[in-house]
Amino acid sequence: MPTQTVQDQPLESSLDLQRISSWALIGMFVLMLAVAMSLAQTLLVPLVSAGVLAFMLGPWVTTLRKWGLPPSVFAAAVVLGALLIIHAAIVQGSTIAVDWVGRAPELLASFSDKLQSAFGPAFSLERLQSTFARSGGGSFDAAAVLQSTMNFLTPTIGELIVFLAALFFSLSGREELRRYLVFVFDDKETRLRTLRLLNNIERDLKSYMAVVAAINLVLALIVAVTAFAVGLPNPLLWGIVAFALEFIPYVGPIAIYVALFLVGFATFGSLSQALVAPLILLVADTLEANVVSPSVIGRRLTLNPGLVFLGLVFWTWLWGPVGAILATPLLIAGTVTISHVFPQHEINLPE
The missing domain is CATH 1.20.1440 (de novo design (two linked rop proteins))
Incomplete structure (x- = not known):
């Protein structure tokens, strides 16, 4: 009996090492996958977003197809609706942003007075402004702001185009994609x-x-x-x-x-x-x-x-x-x- 126990100990240790190695490999794979997804963010974010939205709208494609509406027409309508919503948001948001920027000095002064009356002088915006001025030099660089805005908008517009294109093709080719995913396997189960x-x-x-x-x-x-x-x-x-x-x-x-x-x-x-x-x-x-x-x-x-x-x-x-x-x-x-x-x-x- 003791001999069997001694012989079983190396086997159990080997199994433990195999489990640890397996979990270590899984952890390394997950870490590398997260790094790859972060590096490919510009491409993956619009594609995944389009895929998720296509899954949500997929049952509508099937229903409307039974009524005689081709999937490509529905996909074009969805993309057009998305463009109209984006356009309305940009126009409305720009109008409100311009109005608030024009009233910024008045609003800041009013907000500062109300902060002082409610919380005391320690919460005055003048103190915050002087702090930011000392740390940032107190100058407003319009060229830097414009450059930062363009750096943000350029990839955003590209991602938006990829998203809309992927959404259109995902909806219009939904049946073909589902058929491919199903028949890529050999066995029926x-x-x-x-x-x-x-x-x-x-x-x-x-x-x-x-x-x-x-x-x-x-x-x-x-x-x-x-x-x-x-x-x-x-x-x-x-x-x-x-x-x-x-x-x-x-x-x-x-x-x-x-x-x-x-x-x-x-x-x-x-x-x-x-x-x-x-x-x-x-x-x-x-x-x-x-x-x-x-x-x-x-x-x-x-x-x-x-x-x-x-x-x-x-x-x-x-x-x-x-x-x-x-x-x-x-x-x-x-x-x-x-x-x-x-x-x-x-x-x-x-x-």
């Missing part, structure tokens, strides 16, 4: 599993995003009505911004709270008035997160909050703001994929 995987990803993404869009639309209406009621400028714009930012978990709502408070404080100069709009939205978000979403979305599409947070941190770190928007859809797609590739039966653990 794998083909069926791949087909079920694609269908489930499309279904879950469509269901989740449709419900989230409807909830965000209600929250946007609440923000717009609240902004109009309390007297904030551009209430319709506040609703549009809230609708867009609510798609980003955790970060989006916090950004809206801060923006509503700052603009409210700059407009009214009173802490109580400035807190009205953020508090109303906070109550609405709390009810949505704890009552509406669990009952409407259901148990099947409910995501673990910890995984949502980790996914948000990872994709934001990797791809910035666009990664934050893509975090939840990618988490849904990954969860569905893992459930099909590694099916597990539910196990009741002892208490």
Whole structure:
């Protein structure tokens, strides 16, 4: 008996070393993949964004095709609609930006006075301005600002073109792409599993995003009505911004709270008035997160909050703001994929 134990010890050590080596290789692969995805951000971000949106709109392609509408016509309509939305956002945003830039000195002076009256001289903007002037030289370099703007816009326009082109081809060639992904495998079982995987990803993404869009639309209406009621400028714009930012978990709502408070404080100069709009939205978000979403979305599409947070941190770190928007859809797609590739039966653990 002791001899068998001695002989078993090297075998167990060898197995442990193999497990450690396997996990080390997996860790190295994940690290290298993350580095590659970061380096290829300019190409991957528009392609992945187009792919996610194509999965969400995929069931519509099938439905409209049954009604006699070719997929290429639907794809062209989606791209045209995206262009119109982008154009409207640029025009409206530029108008408001020009107005705020023109009123910047007046707004800064008013904001400084209100900060002094509310918090004391320590929060005066003149002190902050003098601090920035000492650290940055106090000069405004228009050429540097223009150069920075062009450096930002040039890759952004290129990524936008890649996104729209990839979206068009993904929607118009959806059936051919699905057929290729299914028939790339030889055995029937794998083909069926791949087909079920694609269908489930499309279904879950469509269901989740449709419900989230409807909830965000209600929250946007609440923000717009609240902004109009309390007297904030551009209430319709506040609703549009809230609708867009609510798609980003955790970060989006916090950004809206801060923006509503700052603009409210700059407009009214009173802490109580400035807190009205953020508090109303906070109550609405709390009810949505704890009552509406669990009952409407259901148990099947409910995501673990910890995984949502980790996914948000990872994709934001990797791809910035666009990664934050893509975090939840990618988490849904990954969860569905893992459930099909590694099916597990539910196990009741002892208490």
